[in-house]
């Protein structure tokens with residue numbers, strides 16, 4: 395399994411050897427293939443493209459669509475766009491981080507939940523908005539977020 399992934403990674407990264415300007419593109423391709431960007435992929439990309447590992451990490455943390463862990467059973471997407479933010483999305487995020495023990499872009503150790511931040515769902519009148527899998531939750535408060543999480547206990 396590990397060997398298969400290593401050769402798969404090499405195949406994806408090799409065409410970009412010595413092309414640091416293609417950093418985002420190669421990271422996107424790896425994530426498309428594996429679903430996330432494991433540590434060994436980040437290291438391999440840095441080495442092959444000839445960029446510092448810190449730069450690879452900087453790009454991954456800057457762009458919220460990059461993931462550093464596999465996707466969980468349920469994906470929680472919280473909007474942190476302006477309308478949601480001014481109505482308390484930051485407090486909801488804080489609650490989710492405390493309850494789940496993860497940051498955006500991460501997955502819980504039991505692979506039950508993944509947490510992602512979104513710029514805007516396009517339904518700002520319902521802010522703050524949180525989407526779990528395909529279910530939209532509107533006017534979410536920290537208490538409501540806890541309640542929503544509890545409905546997934548045991549599922």
Ligand code: FES
Pocket residue numbers: 473474475476477478479513514515516517518519521522523
């Ligand atoms: S800002 Fe959150 S839905 Fe638009």
